[in-house]
Amino acid sequence: MNSKKVKMISSKKEIKIILEKGEFFSGKYLKFIYIKEFNLVPQLKLLISVPKKKIKLAVDRNSIKRKIKAFYFRKKEIQKINGNVIIIYNYLKPVKYIKLEQDMLSFQKKVFNT
Numbered sequence: 001m002n003s004k005k006v007k008m009i010s011s012k013k014e015i016k017i018i019l020e021k022g023e024f025f026s027g028k029y030l031k032f033i034y035i036k037e038f039n040l041v042p043q044l045k046l047l048i049s050v051p052k053k054k055i056k057l058a059v060d061r062n063s064i065k066r067k068i069k070a071f072y073f074r075k076k077e078i079q080k081i082n083g084n085v086i087i088i089y090n091y092l093k094p095v096k097y098i099k100l101e102q103d104m105l106s107f108q109k110k111v112f113n114t
Contacts, residue, residue, distance in 0.1 A: 006043075006044045006045075006046060006072050006073055006078060007043065007044070007045045007046070008045070008046055008047065009045045009046060009047040009084060009086070014045075014084065015047060015086070017035075018033055018034070018035055018047075018084050018086055019033060019086070021035060022034055022035045022084075022086070023035070023111075025107050025110060025111060026090070027102070027103030027104075027106055027107060028091070028099070028102075028103060029089065029090060029091045029095055029099055029100055029103050030068075030087055030088065030089060030090060030100065030103040030104065030107070031087070031088040031090045032085055032086070032087055032088075032107050032111075033085070033086040033088070034083055034084065034085045034086070034111060035083055035084045036082065036083040036111070036112075037082050037083045037084065038082065039082055042080055042081060042082040043082060044072065044078055044081045044082070044083060044084075044085065045083070045084045045085070046069075046072060046084075046085055046086075046087065047085070047086045047087070048065045048068050048069065048087045048089075049086065049087065049088045049089065050064045050065055050088075050089040051088070051089065054089065054090070054091065054092055055089065055092075055093075055094060060094045063094065064089055064094060064095075064100070067097045067100050068087055068089075068100060068104070070097070071097075071100070071101055071104050072104075077108070080112075081108070081112050083112070087104075
């Protein structure tokens with residue numbers, strides 16, 4: 001059995017479905033578009049987007065993506081979440097992990113009740 005319960009979304013078809021049918025949640029730094037699923041085996045699928053218009057340097061964009069991924073790959077409660085989530089960075093400057101974590105925790109509590 002796969003120990004990682006988080007997969008990355010790469011299919012254009014899947015992305016289009018989430019964007020069309022998904023629900024929205026916005027934090028101060030991140031915007032979430034999500035669809036809850038009700039499968040027997042919980043699995044979270046993620047897509048992380050950091051727009052080039054907001055963050056010019058690739059180093060900073062990659063750093064933000066790494067911080068968001070770290071949150072989801074480290075948390076034990078994530079194993080109970082079942083759905084597809086697109087995370088869009090929505091701030092003009094790079095921010096510290098703690099600030100991103102606050103947005104992600106508030107999203108998780110409101111949407112998935114964990």
